[in-house]
Amino acid sequence: MDFALFVLLNAxxxxxxxxxxxxxxxxxxxxxxxxxTLVAAAPRLVDTLRPADxxxxxxxxxxxxxxxxxxxxxxxxxxxxxxxxFAGEFGKVVLYYxxxxxxxxxxxxxxxxxxxxxxxxxxxxxxxxLQFYGAIDVEALRPIQDRMEVDPATGELxxxxxxxxxxxxxxxxxxxxxxxxxxxxxxxRAAAAGPVGWAVWLPPAGVFVFGVMxxxxxxxxxxxxxxxxxxxxxxxxxxxxxxxxLAGFPVVVxxxxxxxxxxxxxxxxxxxxxxxxxxxxxxxLFGSTAGPQTLLTGIGVDEFAENIxxxxxxxxxxxxxxxxxxxxGLFAALFALAVWGVYRAGxxxxxxxxxxxxxxxxxxxxxxxxxxxxxxxxxxxxxxxxVLGLATAYLSLAGRPDDLGAxxxxxxxxxxAVLALxxxxxxxxxxxxxxxxxxxx
Numbered sequence: 001m002d003f004a005l006f007v008l009l010n011a012x013x014x015x016x017x018x019x020x021x022x023x024x025x026x027x028x029x030x031x032x033x034x035x036x037t038l039v040a041a042a043p044r045l046v047d048t049l050r051p052a053d054x055x056x057x058x059x060x061x062x063x064x065x066x067x068x069x070x071x072x073x074x075x076x077x078x079x080x081x082x083x084x085x086f087a088g089e090f091g092k093v094v095l096y097y098x099x100x101x102x103x104x105x106x107x108x109x110x111x112x113x114x115x116x117x118x119x120x121x122x123x124x125x126x127x128x129x130l131q132f133y134g135a136i137d138v139e140a141l142r143p144i145q146d147r148m149e150v151d152p153a154t155g156e157l158x159x160x161x162x163x164x165x166x167x168x169x170x171x172x173x174x175x176x177x178x179x180x181x182x183x184x185x186x187x188x189r190a191a192a193a194g195p196v197g198w199a200v201w202l203p204p205a206g207v208f209v210f211g212v213m214x215x216x217x218x219x220x221x222x223x224x225x226x227x228x229x230x231x232x233x234x235x236x237x238x239x240x241x242x243x244x245x246l247a248g249f250p251v252v253v254x255x256x257x258x259x260x261x262x263x264x265x266x267x268x269x270x271x272x273x274x275x276x277x278x279x280x281x282x283x284x285l286f287g288s289t290a291g292p293q294t295l296l297t298g299i300g301v302d303e304f305a306e307n308i309x310x311x312x313x314x315x316x317x318x319x320x321x322x323x324x325x326x327x328x329g330l331f332a333a334l335f336a337l338a339v340w341g342v343y344r345a346g347x348x349x350x351x352x353x354x355x356x357x358x359x360x361x362x363x364x365x366x367x368x369x370x371x372x373x374x375x376x377x378x379x380x381x382x383x384x385x386x387v388l389g390l391a392t393a394y395l396s397l398a399g400r401p402d403d404l405g406a407x408x409x410x411x412x413x414x415x416x417a418v419l420a421l422x423x424x425x426x427x428x429x430x431x432x433x434x435x436x437x438x439x440x441x
Contacts, residue, residue, distance in 0.1 A: 002040035006103045007116045009033045013096070013382055014120045014178070016167030019140040020127070037099060044102040055408045059341075059392045060101055062334045063385065066319075067094050069297070069327030070380075076297040086301045090380050100389035101396070107355050110393055111192065114185040114358070121182030122204045125211045128165040128175065132214060140166035163214035168381060176220020177372045178383055179208040180227050181365050187231075188361035213255065218270070219375035225252060227368025234343055234363035274313040274375060275435040281312050281321035282428055298324030304377075315373035315384070317431075320424050322379075329420020331379060335370045336419055338391035341406070342366055345398045355398045366391050 012033050038045070047053060054061055067090055074083035104113050131141035144162040162172040169175040183205050190201035212220050228248070232241035284299050284307055301322050305311050312318035320328030342363045369387045378384050395406070 002037065002044065002103050003109055003112070005033065005037040005040050006099060007113070009037050009096075009099070010116065010386075011120055014168070015123055015127075016140075019166040020138055034095075038095075041099055041103050044105065045098060048098060048102040056406065057101065057392055057396060058406075058408055058412060059334055059337050059388060059395070060098070061408060062330050062337065063094055063097055063388065066323070066327055066330045066334065066379075067091065069323045069330055070301045073298045073300045073323045073327060076293055077300050079300060082300070082302070093380060093382055093385055096382055097385040097389045097392075100386065101392050104390070104393040105396070107397060110355070110358065110390075110397065111189075113390075115189050118182055118186045118189060118201065118204050121178055121185075121208065124165045124169060124175070125179060125182070125204075125207055128163050128169075128211065129207070129214075132161070132163050138166070140170070144172065161214075162216045163211055168383060172215035172217045173219050173372075173376050174378070174381075174383070176212050176215050176217045177223055177369060177376070177378070179211045179215075180220070180223045180368045180372065181383070181387060182208045183224065184227055184231065184361045184365040184368070188358055191361075192357055219372060221252075222375070223368045223372030225368075226371030227364040229364075230367030231360050231364030233367075234360035271375075272436050275431055276437065277308060277310050277312050278314055278317045278427070278431045279435045280308050281317055282431060284308075285321050285324070294324065296324045296326055298322045298327060301380075311377035313375055313377055314427075315377055315379050316423065317427055318377040319379050320427065325420060325424060328424060329416065332423040333416045333419060334388055335366070336416075338366045338388055339363070339370060341395045342391055345395060355394060358394070359398070362390060362394055 009030075012030050018029055048057075048060070054064075067087075070090060071083045071087050074080070074086060104110050127136070127138070127141055128143075130136045131138060132143050141164070143164055163175065164170050164172045165175050169178055186201050186205035186208065190198045190205065193201055209224070212224050229241065229245045232244050235241070236244065281304055284304075285294060298320070299307070299322060304318055304322050312321060316328065316332055319331035323331075342359060345359060366387055369384070373384065
């Protein structure tokens with residue numbers, strides 16, 4: 001019952017029926033379903049929160065730690081009301097993550113949940129495509145129409161529409177991320193189902209790739225490419241994956257020809273604009289008015305947009321600026337542990353397990369999502385913790401106690417402290433090396 005209710009909870013969260021049917025808006029469907037899920041999953045959730053169990057899930061400890069860092073970022077500024085607001089709002093996301101980790105606790109449930117993800121993402125994509133081609137007319141699904149952008153190569157004005165969905169995926173970039181997750185889940189289910197299953201599970205993967213194409217999102221294409229490259233690396237190893245990826249690159253360029261494959265913006269496009277936001281954010285973190293406390297705890301959750309009038313468009317930069325070395329380091333550690341852990345779980349010398357088949361697809365999913373949030377600020381949203389939750393669930397089932405990152409330890413904490421500092425230094429150096437001000441080189 002707990003698993004069925006958790007799937008229903010995901011349907012409510014991802015598809016957002018309240019947005020599609022105005023008559024449901026006052027029913028607060030989400031609160032009703034999550035209440036039932038909590039009751040059904042309470043024993044498993046209690047087990048997950050036991051200190052001994054948490055110690056075996058470093059990613060879960062990191063998620064809770066990042067929540068605490070966000071609260072501290074506002075308390076350090078004396079903003080107790082804002083700290084309370086964040087504790088409640090992001091607490092719901094943390095609760096979702098903990099439910100996923102608690103409920104998806106067997107290989108059979110992990111496989112089933114990935115199948116349900118394909119179904120739910122398929123509903124999102126189908127509704128968006130029906131709206132895009134005029135078969136239905138739902139205000140929440142309407143694409144971004146007649147967007148214009150100057151082609152830096154030709155100087156011509158490009159006009160295009162961007163596919164989007166409703167709710168959390170009303171931004172084409174967000175839709176790309178969940179479509180990429182859907183692609184990897186669908187490919188896994190197709191491979192696991194055998195020849196007959198391909199007819200059921202492979203078509204959704206094609207629909208999702210087509211959806212990414214219609215979003216016209218460059219970041220979304222990079223996430224999809226990273227997911228594909230990650231899958232090849234986990235399946236065949238990096239040395240064999242590299243020539244395969246290079247061989248597939250021309251195909252991607254042909255299929256996605258246009259705005260998505262044009263990254264030469266001459267310093268005037270969205271890529272450079274986003275790096276300008278990163279630079280301005282680091283100025284807030286390291287500027288003359290900032291002190292040691294700011295470097296440690298950040299400028300405060302939600303203060304990036306308040307000060308710069310834009311989000312960072314990079315989840316890692318966003319985390320460091322808003323929650324400091326403490327929260328930013330934890331956020332970087334979440335993806336480092338997920339990427340490293342899933343990749344290592346099937347490395348040389350690892351025994352074959354019932355989950356061996358899912359590892360390359362899950363690694364592609366995590367690696368692709370990490371690449372996607374490098375150009376988006378998605379620190380506090382459920383899809384981010386859905387992906388991290390899947391990695392946590394997989395590692396709980398397939399990890400080995402002697403792996404670095406499998407349990408909290410002094411050695412792991414020391415390694416993560418070095419990572420936190422190195423990631424911040426790397427982001428600052430990258431930004432300073434490539435950002436351009438003044439509209440061009």
